[in-house]
Amino acid sequence: MSWTVGILRASQRAGTVRANFLCLGMAPSPRPPAALPLGGAWAMAPASKMATVKCELMKNCTSEEPVRNSKISIVGTGSVGMACAISILLKGLSDELALVDVDEGRLKGETMDLQHGSPFVKMPNIVSSRDYFVTANSSLVIITAGARQEKGETRLNLVQRNVAIFKLMMSSIVQYSPRCKLIVVSNPVDILTYVAWKLSAFPQNRVIGSGCNLDTARFRFLIGQRLSIHSESCHGWILGEHGDSSVPVWSGVNIAGVPLKELNLDIGTDKDPEQWKNVHKDVVASAYEIIKMKGYTSWAIGLSVADLTESILKNLRRVHPVSTRIKGLYGINEDVFLSVPCILGESGITDLIKVKLAPEEEARLQKSAKTLWDIQKELKF
Amino acid sequence: MSSVKEQLIENLIEEDKVSQNKVTIVGTGAVGMACAICILLKDLADELALIDVVADKLKGETMDLQHGSLFFNTPKIISGKDYSVSANSRLVIITAGARQQEGESRLNLVQRNVDIMKSAIPAIVQNSPDCKMLIVSNPVDILTYVVWKLSGLPATRVIGSGCNLDSARFRYLIGQKLGVHPSSCHGWIIGEHGDSSVPLWSGVNVAGVSLKSLDPKLGTDSDKDSWKNIHKEVVGSAYEIIKLKGYTSWGIGLSVTDLVKSILKNLRRVHPVSTMVKGSYGIKEEIFLSIPCVLGQNGVSDVVKVNLNSEEEALFKKSASTLWNIQKDLKF
Numbered sequence: 001m002s003w004t005v006g007i008l009r010a011s012q013r014a015g016t017v018r019a020n021f022l023c024l025g026m027a028p029s030p031r032p033p034a035a036l037p038l039g040g041a042w043a044m045a046p047a048s049k050m051a052t053v054k055c056e057l058m059k060n061c062t063s064e065e066p067v068r069n070s071k072i073s074i075v076g077t078g079s080v081g082m083a084c085a086i087s088i089l090l091k092g093l094s095d096e097l098a099l100v101d102v103d104e105g106r107l108k109g110e111t112m113d114l115q116h117g118s119p120f121v122k123m124p125n126i127v128s129s130r131d132y133f134v135t136a137n138s139s140l141v142i143i144t145a146g147a148r149q150e151k152g153e154t155r156l157n158l159v160q161r162n163v164a165i166f167k168l169m170m171s172s173i174v175q176y177s178p179r180c181k182l183i184v185v186s187n188p189v190d191i192l193t194y195v196a197w198k199l200s201a202f203p204q205n206r207v208i209g210s211g212c213n214l215d216t217a218r219f220r221f222l223i224g225q226r227l228s229i230h231s232e233s234c235h236g237w238i239l240g241e242h243g244d245s246s247v248p249v250w251s252g253v254n255i256a257g258v259p260l261k262e263l264n265l266d267i268g269t270d271k272d273p274e275q276w277k278n279v280h281k282d283v284v285a286s287a288y289e290i291i292k293m294k295g296y297t298s299w300a301i302g303l304s305v306a307d308l309t310e311s312i313l314k315n316l317r318r319v320h321p322v323s324t325r326i327k328g329l330y331g332i333n334e335d336v337f338l339s340v341p342c343i344l345g346e347s348g349i350t351d352l353i354k355v356k357l358a359p360e361e362e363a364r365l366q367k368s369a370k371t372l373w374d375i376q377k378e379l380k381f
Numbered sequence: 382m383s384s385v386k387e388q389l390i391e392n393l394i395e396e397d398k399v400s401q402n403k404v405t406i407v408g409t410g411a412v413g414m415a416c417a418i419c420i421l422l423k424d425l426a427d428e429l430a431l432i433d434v435v436a437d438k439l440k441g442e443t444m445d446l447q448h449g450s451l452f453f454n455t456p457k458i459i460s461g462k463d464y465s466v467s468a469n470s471r472l473v474i475i476t477a478g479a480r481q482q483e484g485e486s487r488l489n490l491v492q493r494n495v496d497i498m499k500s501a502i503p504a505i506v507q508n509s510p511d512c513k514m515l516i517v518s519n520p521v522d523i524l525t526y527v528v529w530k531l532s533g534l535p536a537t538r539v540i541g542s543g544c545n546l547d548s549a550r551f552r553y554l555i556g557q558k559l560g561v562h563p564s565s566c567h568g569w570i571i572g573e574h575g576d577s578s579v580p581l582w583s584g585v586n587v588a589g590v591s592l593k594s595l596d597p598k599l600g601t602d603s604d605k606d607s608w609k610n611i612h613k614e615v616v617g618s619a620y621e622i623i624k625l626k627g628y629t630s631w632g633i634g635l636s637v638t639d640l641v642k643s644i645l646k647n648l649r650r651v652h653p654v655s656t657m658v659k660g661s662y663g664i665k666e667e668i669f670l671s672i673p674c675v676l677g678q679n680g681v682s683d684v685v686k687v688n689l690n691s692e693e694e695a696l697f698k699k700s701a702s703t704l705w706n707i708q709k710d711l712k713f
């Protein structure tokens with residue numbers, strides 16, 4: 001590469017330092033930086049005018065900073081956060097991934113471990129820090145952090161503790177990415193999505209709760225098991241409150257447009273000889289069962305969040321059952337968030353599908369709303 | 382009364398229950414599960430079987446994966462304590478075994494892991510006599526030898542994940558230093574996966590430009606740019622990550638999946654993996670060390686004959702004797 005060396009010598013003789021010729025006066029820092037300044041993909045440290053291998057090898061053409069179009073930040077590097085991370089990375093959804101956690105050791109360890117997979121995946125730049133400045137300019141921020149329920153703790157108490165955690169989190173996130181979309185995964189998700197919305201002061205379209213996206217995925221998987229058909233071809237929706245009081249909408253369950261209710265009028269009721277109701281029961285029990293066996297759940301929630309991420313970042317406008325502000329629908333007057341089918345795109349939730357619910361399904365949604373509001377109204381922000 | 386299924390679906394032919402691309406993973410710890418999620422997301426298998434001795438963890442992990450079925454294309458995920466679930470596997474990945482504690486070297490784990498292999502390997506081979514075996518458990522080079530001995534399979538079908546991950550870390554760190562994506566930075570680490578691995582500085586290049594040709598001191602102690610530290614960092618990586626998060630998973634999961642891809646799809650790509658090197662580089666013992674191997678549907682079909690300089694060859698031989706010193710005392 002004698003011509004590069006020639007240029008180097010000529011510049012030195014001329015005594016000029018051309019701004020876009022990287023070698024003169026600058027050398028890359030030898031250690032991978034753990035926390036990077038805004039937009040800086042590769043940290044540069046002023047160094048001696050020594051000709052490094054890098055200078056010899058490459059000619060820099062521009063010093064323009066890259067514009068991040070699909071930066072994703074994940075708050076919380078526990079099992080759920082990391083499952084979201086690996087799913088997003090393997091699906092190639094982002095050009096920069098920022099991880100934030102209070103546990104600096106774990107945060108750094110997880111970041112390094114991901115980075116070491118770089119040759120095998122079109123790995124984007126991964127940055128991490130305790131400090132939220134690494135999340136700056138995110139298109140999407142996924143919140144998996146939060147307090148876990150302690151033994152015997154009331155839901156209200158758990159939520160109040162999480163309000164305190166969310167307060168700091170939200171102000172930082174909003175400061176650095178005022179136009180981002182938020183996906184809230186931490187539980188109890190419907191309440192915490194409301195909390196995130198209140199604290200962020202974002203328009204409601206940009207605050208999305210992962211809600212019943214996972215419940216619905218489990219529902220479709222279990223239906224698929226019963227029918228020996230891939231879950232992708234089994235359609236069914238679970239709506240309302242994520243958790244014990246979720247509502248399976250049996251009228252909508254169908255394969256290739258054939259509603260199962262047409263074939264079995266008692267489907268989902270106690271009279272049903274095939275007891276399809278148990279499919280929903282199994283969905284509700286799923287999380288508890290998996291937690292009992294392996295201590296936590298991670299893969300399915302990670303995959304389902306990556307699915308939502310894909311719709312948002314690629315502006316797909318696919319329909320997902322996610323938690324959104326439901327006041328004014330289904331006779332609900334409380335300011336609560338529940339899952340209904342929503343169109344997800346670049347602006348977050350742009351539209352929602354008005355599902356016709358049976359009177360008893362609507363009643364269950366109203367009951368959920370009341371339960372959630374009973375807790376929410378006691379919260380001190 | 383006919384069920385909803387009968388009313389809905391007209392069955393035409395018997396479901397063909399034989400999978401064409403089955404992968405079994407033995408061990409559902411962090412490494413095994415990282416391999417699983419990566420294999421699923423990369424659409425490499427049509428059936429995935431998981432095996433572990435801890436029944437609850439095994440079932441919990443399996444269910445959690447199954448619940449994500451909607452989002453990937455592997456229709457059958459099964460698990461069991463019994464090796465019969467592994468029947469008909471094209472590839473069996475061994476991640477089971479004791480793991481390094483903070484500060485512990487890989488070699489310390491040997492005897493504990495030999496005993497685990499003794500119970501597992503014969504059952505695996507019985508259930509899938511034509512499979513390839515990919516060993517990940519540490520110390521990987523010794524355990525690959527152990528598995529080879531216990532399985533009775535030809536050495537070409539018993540592969541250790543070896544320096545695939547070390548080389549990946551190497552390329553990642555080179556990429557960081559140069560501001561170039563790791564997949565465009567080429568560099569090979571061979572020999573022992575661990576403290577005495579050998580970085581081949583002469584081969585390190587970007588776009589065919591050998592970095593050593595730009596700086597002949599590259600990788601030596603007199604190199605002012607301290608490229609040698611990159612290899613040091615690779616060797617220290619696992620210890621550092623274990624200290625920080627308790628174990629490593631993503632790096633090894635992704636690197637193993639890359640090997641799985643080459644094997645299952647018969648790609649014949651070259652990877653630095655642990656294979657039988659007796660007869661090369663003056664090595665006379667039955668040792669497994671990493672050298673660049675061509676990986677395809679039959680396992681290691683060819684190896685690349687790398688020219689080592691005298692220093693590299695000495696380090697390579699040192700790896701071999703370090704390992705042989707431990708292997709010779711193993712009780713099978």
